[in-house]
Structures are given as C-alpha cells and as structure tokens.
Amino acid sequence: xxAERQFTSWRRDGLVAAVAGTPAAGRxxxxxxxxxxxxxxxxxxPIPVELAGPGDVAGVPSDQIARCDPFDGCPDFxxxxxxxxxxxxxxxxWLFSPAGPSTAPLPNPEAVPVPPGPQRRLRPWLxxxxxxxxxxxxxxxxNGRPPVLSCPxxxxxxxxxxxxxxxxxxxGTGTAVSRLLSxxxxxxxxxxxxxxxxxxxxxxDPAGLPHPGAGPLDPAWRRDGTAQLPVYFTFRFATGxxxxxxxxxxxxxxRAAPEATTGRVxxxxxxxxxxxxxxxxxxxxxxALRPVKTAAADPLPPGLAARLAAAISATGPxxxxxxxxxxxxxxxxxxxxxxxxxxxLPELNTxxxxxxxxxxGAWAVAVNQDxxxxxxxxxxxxxxxxxxxxxxxxxxxxMRPVLAARADAGPVAVLAPALARLARAAGPRAAAVxxxxxxxxxxxxxxxxxxxxxxxxxxxxxxxxxxxxLPGAGDIPDESVVAxxxxxxxxxxxxxxxxxxxxxELQWRRYPLDTTGTMFHRFWxxxxxxxxxxxxxxxxxxxxxxxxxxxAPDNLVLLVRGALLRRFPTASIYLSGFRPADGAExxxxxxxxxxxxAGTSFFGFPITPETALNPAGADGIxxxxxxxxxxxxHPRFGxxxxxADGGTAPVDGWRDLDWGHPQVAAAAYVPxxxxxxxxxxxxxxxxGPALAVRLTWGADSAELAMILTRPAFRVRIPVAxxxx
Numbered sequence: 001x002x003a004e005r006q007f008t009s010w011r012r013d014g015l016v017a018a019v020a021g022t023p024a025a026g027r028x029x030x031x032x033x034x035x036x037x038x039x040x041x042x043x044x045x046p047i048p049v050e051l052a053g054p055g056d057v058a059g060v061p062s063d064q065i066a067r068c069d070p071f072d073g074c075p076d077f078x079x080x081x082x083x084x085x086x087x088x089x090x091x092x093x094w095l096f097s098p099a100g101p102s103t104a105p106l107p108n109p110e111a112v113p114v115p116p117g118p119q120r121r122l123r124p125w126l127x128x129x130x131x132x133x134x135x136x137x138x139x140x141x142x143n144g145r146p147p148v149l150s151c152p153x154x155x156x157x158x159x160x161x162x163x164x165x166x167x168x169x170x171x172g173t174g175t176a177v178s179r180l181l182s183x184x185x186x187x188x189x190x191x192x193x194x195x196x197x198x199x200x201x202x203x204x205d206p207a208g209l210p211h212p213g214a215g216p217l218d219p220a221w222r223r224d225g226t227a228q229l230p231v232y233f234t235f236r237f238a239t240g241x242x243x244x245x246x247x248x249x250x251x252x253x254x255r256a257a258p259e260a261t262t263g264r265v266x267x268x269x270x271x272x273x274x275x276x277x278x279x280x281x282x283x284x285x286x287x288a289l290r291p292v293k294t295a296a297a298d299p300l301p302p303g304l305a306a307r308l309a310a311a312i313s314a315t316g317p318x319x320x321x322x323x324x325x326x327x328x329x330x331x332x333x334x335x336x337x338x339x340x341x342x343x344x345l346p347e348l349n350t351x352x353x354x355x356x357x358x359x360x361g362a363w364a365v366a367v368n369q370d371x372x373x374x375x376x377x378x379x380x381x382x383x384x385x386x387x388x389x390x391x392x393x394x395x396x397x398x399m400r401p402v403l404a405a406r407a408d409a410g411p412v413a414v415l416a417p418a419l420a421r422l423a424r425a426a427g428p429r430a431a432a433v434x435x436x437x438x439x440x441x442x443x444x445x446x447x448x449x450x451x452x453x454x455x456x457x458x459x460x461x462x463x464x465x466x467x468x469x470l471p472g473a474g475d476i477p478d479e480s481v482v483a484x485x486x487x488x489x490x491x492x493x494x495x496x497x498x499x500x501x502x503x504x505e506l507q508w509r510r511y512p513l514d515t516t517g518t519m520f521h522r523f524w525x526x527x528x529x530x531x532x533x534x535x536x537x538x539x540x541x542x543x544x545x546x547x548x549x550x551x552a553p554d555n556l557v558l559l560v561r562g563a564l565l566r567r568f569p570t571a572s573i574y575l576s577g578f579r580p581a582d583g584a585e586x587x588x589x590x591x592x593x594x595x596x597x598a599g600t601s602f603f604g605f606p607i608t609p610e611t612a613l614n615p616a617g618a619d620g621i622x623x624x625x626x627x628x629x630x631x632x633x634h635p636r637f638g639x640x641x642x643x644a645d646g647g648t649a650p651v652d653g654w655r656d657l658d659w660g661h662p663q664v665a666a667a668a669y670v671p672x673x674x675x676x677x678x679x680x681x682x683x684x685x686x687x688g689p690a691l692a693v694r695l696t697w698g699a700d701s702a703e704l705a706m707i708l709t710r711p712a713f714r715v716r717i718p719v720a721x722x723x724x
Contacts, residue, residue, distance in 0.1 A: 006170030028202035055202035076240030093124035159219030257291035260472025343543030358497025450517020489547035491523035524592035570631035
C-alpha cells in the first residue's frame with residue numbers, strides 16, 4: 001500500500017488457508033476434510049482432519065522473534081510510539097487460529113454517499129500487551145510450563161480488537177515478517193514491560209490457568225479483576241522525556257563558537273632544553289577542530305623557531321639529550337633541522353604549536369604502549385615473520401639473575417607480557433633460566449615489517465586528552481549547532497608524533513620494524529559511504545607543507561550538541577544543494593564524523609565554508625542546506641504529540657491525527673471502535689503520491705498500520721543561517 005512497504009492484514013499458508021467459519025461450540029480446533037487417492041485409482045476418499053489450535057501451543061521458539069521495538073532494556077523509548085514485536089514466519093500469528101476470516105459492517109460517520117466497505121478481520125491467536133512494570137507480576141511456570149503474567153485486567157487492551165493490531169509487512173525490498181503492535185498510550189519517564197501472550201482462552205490450557213469466559217474461543221482475558229496469561233516472550237523498556245525527533249530538532253539553534261574554542265594559550269618563554277623565549281611570550285594552540293572564522297595564527301616570538309632548531313640539532317661528544325626530531329625516519333633518518341627550510345619536517349619541529357600536537361601523539365603511545373605493542377607482535381606473527389634472536393651477551397647476563405629470581409618465585413608464565421617479550425629477545429644466554437623454553441638459535445636479520453592500525457587516531461586523542469579535540473567545548477551551550485573546520489595541520493602533526501613514538505617503543509622492544517612505514521594513516525573516521533580520509537605514506541610527503549596531505553583539508557564541520565543526538569544517536573546529517581542546470585538536488589554526505597561526548601557529535605563535509613555560503617554557485621550548485629534526518633531502518637507506529645495549547649486539530653489527513661484527539665486522549669489503548677470508525681481520509685493533505693492514498697479507520701489491520709506509520713522526520717535549514 002506504499003512504495004516503501006506493502007502491508008496485508010493476514011497470511012495463511014498450507015491447510016490452514018482452507019479454514020472458514022468457526023468451530024462448533026466448545027471446540028478450539030478447526031476441522032477440515034481432506035481427500036486422498038491411491039496411485040492408479042480414480043477413487044477418492046474423504047478424510048477428516050483436525051488442525052492444532054491455540055490450546056496446543058506452550059510457547060514460541062526464540063528463533064521466531066525477528067525484532068522487538070524498543071529493544072530490550074531501552075532506557076528512553078519515545079512515548080508517542082507503540083511497542084511491537086516482529087516474527088520471522090509471516091503466517092505465524094494466524095497459524096493456530098481456529099476460525100476463518102470474517103466481515104462486519106462499518107459505520108458511515110459522515111453520511112457520505114458511498115459508505116465505507118465492510119470491516120475485514122481475522123483474529124490472531126497471539127497478542128502483544130504492555131503493562132507498567134509496577135503493575136506486572138511474572139511467576140515461573142514450572143514443569144515445562146511457560147511463565148505467567150498477573151496484572152489488573154484494566155491494564156490490557158480490548159481483546160475483541162486483537163485482529164486490528166496484527167499484520168504482515170511485505171518488507172519492500174526485504175523479507176516479509178508478521179508484526180504485532182501494542183497500541184498503548186505510554187507516559188514519559190515510566191518503565192514498562194511488553195508480553196507476547198495468547199489471545200484465545202484455549203491458550204491458557206498449557207499453563208493450567210482457568211478460562212475467564214465460558215468457551216475456549218472466548219478472549220484470554222477480561223478487562224476487570226486480575227488477568228493471568230502465559231508469557232511466550234517479553235521485553236522491558238523505559239520511556240524518555242516527551243519530545244519527538246521533530247520537536248528536538250527544532251530546539252537546535254545555530255550559535256557562534258565560544259572564544260575558548262579558538263585554542264589554548266601556551267607559554268613559550270621557557271620551553272626547556274635550554275631554549276629561552278621572550279619574557280611572557282605565548283602562542284595560541286588550536287585543537288583538531290576550530291571555529292570557521294578563526295583569524296590567522298600570530299607569528300612566533302622572534303628567534304624561537306631558530307632556537308628550537310638549534311636544540312633539536314645539537315651535536316657534541318657522546319650521546320646527546322635533546323628534543324625529539326619528530327618524523328626523522330620519514331626524512332631519510334635526518335638528525336638536524338633548519339628553521340628556514342621548506343616542507344613539513346622543519347615546520348612541524350620548529351613551531352611549538354605543531355610540536356605540542358605531535359607530543360600529544362607521543363603521549364597517546366605512552367598510555368597505550370602495551371596494547372599497541374601486543375597488536376604489533378600479533379600482526380608480525382600473522383605475517384609469518386620470525387624476529388631474529390639477540391646475541392647481545394651483556395643483555396643476556398643482565399637478564400639471567402632477574403629472570404631466575406622470578407622463576408624461583410613461580411612459573412615464568414606470570415611474567416608481565418612486556419617482560420616476557422624482552423626475555424624472548426634476550427638471546428641464547430637466557431636459555432638457562434628455569435622453566436623458560438630455549439630461544440631460537442641466532443639467525444640472519446629478520447625481514448623488516450611495519451604493522452598498521454585501522455582505528456582513526458582522533459579516538460586515541462579523545463581517550464588521553466579530549467580537551468584538545470576542541471578546546472573550550474564545555475562552553476558550548478546545550479541545544480546548539482556550531483560551525484567549525486578541521487585543522488589538518490594539527491591532525492598531521494599528531495599522526496607524525498604518534499607514528500614516531502610508536503616506532504621508538506617497538507624498536508626498544510626489539511621489534512623488526514620497517515621504520516619508514518606509516519602505522520597510523522588516518523586521524524578522522526570516515527563517515528559511512530565516504531572516501532577513507534588517509535594521509536598516505538608519510539615517507540612520501542617529501543618537502544610538501546604540513547596540512548596538505550588529507551583528501552580535503554580544512555573541511556566544514558557542524559558540531560551538534562543537544563538532546564536530539566542523545567535520544568536519536570543514529571540520526572543522519574548531510575548537506576543538500578540545488579543544481580540549476582538540471583534542477584536536480586545534490587546531496588553531500590559527511591566525509592568525517594565522530595562523537596566528542598554523549599549527545600555531542602561532529603560531521604565534516606568536503607566543502608569550505610566560503611563555498612557553502614557562495615550564492616553564485618561557482619561550482620554550479622547553490623542553496624546549500626543542512627538536512628537532519630531521523631535514522632530509522634524499520635517502521636515506527638504511533639501518533640503525533642498533542643498540541644501544546646491543548647486544542648484538537650481537524651483530521652483532514654491521517655497525518656493530522658494526534659494524541660489530543662478525543663477518541664484517544666483518555667484511552668489507555670487506542671480503540672478501533674468509536675467516532676473514527678469508518679472515517680475515510682487521505683494519508684496526508686500535502687501534494688504528492690501519498691495524497692492519493694485514501695484509508696478507512698477500522699477497515700482492516702493493514703489500513704490501520706498505514707494510518708499509524710510514522711514517517712521518518714527530516715528538517716532542512718539553510719547553511720547561511722547556521723554559519724551566520
């Protein structure tokens with residue numbers, strides 16, 4: 001009944017498809033007459049067949065549960081929507097129903113000349129009910145019987161309308177499933193539990209429960225007193241605060257980036273290593289993200305770069321203690337740097353702003369050195385490379401008494417992983433340590449190898465120094481959108497420092513490292529479907545400038561902070577433009593994306609802020625808009641929130657129906673009978689294909705499913721508004 005989904009009211013396969021009418025009084029099984037014929041004979045013989053009914057079922061196999069919405073344990077389900085459960089077998093809800101389809105007349109509430117057709121229904125043998133946690137008691141069945149739910153009957157829906165809340169979803173391009181809705185009106189901030197239970201009284205028999213009515217085909221519960229029902233499947237959830245995706249999206253406001261997000265002030269008057277700057281001198285060091293209108297960086301204090309270069313390049317007799325020359329292995333093993341030289345190596349090493357970013361990369365290695373080293377050794381083994389054993393006698397002599405003492409205290413297996421690896425590399429003299437296997441004999445030098453790590457490096461920065469992703473992020477108020485840019489120079493400096501420090505750590509651990517190999521290639525995470533934002537091999541940067549090696553330097557980034565992403569973490573954000581040449585919409589997906597904290601995420605696009613704001617459309621595209629779209633990969637059912645003013649909007653189209661309508665405002669469950677029954681309306685009054693779809697309330701469960709399906713919400717906001 002739509003381009004995306006095809007709902008049908010029921011499905012019956014096999015013999016059960018022939019069931020019509022109702023069984024005789026007092027019976028809970030359908031009777032059929034089958035015909036058999038012997039091979040080679042024209043004779044036909046009728047055979048009575050009795051089909052299994054709801055009283056023959058003690059449970060539903062767990063592998064038949066395709067999905068429950070919300071998921072079990074969900075802490076903040078939207079109170080405007082209905083819980084539901086999907087079943088793998090699209091015919092399962094009607095498989096044990098002992099009666100056939102039936103019809104009933106529908107009222108004509110508006111006295112239209114052509115009244116609505118008959119109501120079409122088939123009672124399923126299953127139903128989904130939802131009860132507040134405090135009102136539900138579940139006891140174990142025992143002796144192979146299912147658990148039993150006890151709750152007030154007033155907490156359950158009208159059992160005579162169970163036919164309305166079961167349907168088959170053809171799945172569009174997917175696989176068909178059956179679905180049972182629980183059309184309960186939920187309250188914000190409350191805990192609930194949903195239960196898959198029998199709909200017929202006969203379904204109580206396997207649990208040994210009494211029937212609430214006279215016959216086995218009566219409903220399984222009454223809406224007074226205490227109801228007791230076998231439980232085939234259950235899930236718990238809590239509702240969040242009131243507010244739909246649309247409401248939360250509209251709370252967001254574009255805001256200017258706080259001053260603190262420009263960067264952090266760092267003193268440069270005494271950076272160490274014998275380097276002295278002008279008294280009181282400082283520089284502002286930006287983070288990995290920065291405001292779009294950040295002014296050009298101030299020049300360094302006079303002579304500071306030259307003094308840093310001199311300290312880095314210091315020579316003299318014996319070993320020299322001096323600042324690290326970040327990335328020297330990628331520049332042919334350089335041991336000195338010229339502050340006036342060209343290219344990324346002097347730029348990174350003689351500017352304290354870039355050195356700080358590289359130092360953060362080194363700090364990330366210090367914090368994660370054991371896990372990173374373990375992964376590097378695992379990759380080496382997977383590549384089939386055997387590290388060469390050391391023949392250093394001094395290391396072996398130094399290790400022997402230490403390891404022997406540890407071996408006397410207990411098994412060598414208790415050694416820390418790093419020490420055990422060092423022992424393995426200590427050479428032949430370590431073979432005498434009790435309990436330690438003999439190391440391999442001295443061999444030819446091992447083949448050099450560079451491990452690779454796929455995770456985006458910004459996650460390491462977020463773990464060890466999150467304040468440097470966006471300095472001053474805490475000053476951004478809730479419900480904000482802030483326009484930022486990536487700082488590619490910071491990202492590349494961090495990557496160089498990260499690779500440099502990890503290379504030193506692995507070499508110290510006697511790893512046969514290819515020191516020219518790049519182990520971390522990306523700082524940012526690629527958004528789904530986007531090109532991988534790698535920086536390539538650092539050894540291939542040569543004399544190019546720092547910050548010029550990403551696929552799209554200094555992307556436009558939108559940082560979103562608010563309840564929207566806390567409640568809807570799968571929401572998608574993209575840019576949409578208009579191409580006048582052919583009148584087509586052009587979508588631009590983010591190329592980088594990530595999360596700073598709960599409810600705070602960023603989305604980077606391969607476009608500069610200037611291009612996004614250009615009304616002339618130099619690239620042939622104009623009118624760029626930010627689109628925020630509800631990321632739902634499965635249908636949602638429910639009603640819109642009641643108007644804030646307490647009024648009731650006229651139902652000109654079914655999309656106008658909300659929780660403030662008198663038919664549903666005071667009901668615990670949405671009723672089928674009542675003033676809406678027989679009312680026929682278009683799905684929406686907005687122009688488009690849906691305008692032609694006219695649906696009748698209560699006609700059948702398929703039309704009700706269409707009426708109550710909530711479309712994924714999408715909001716479009718001009719980029720100029722967000723960047724102004």
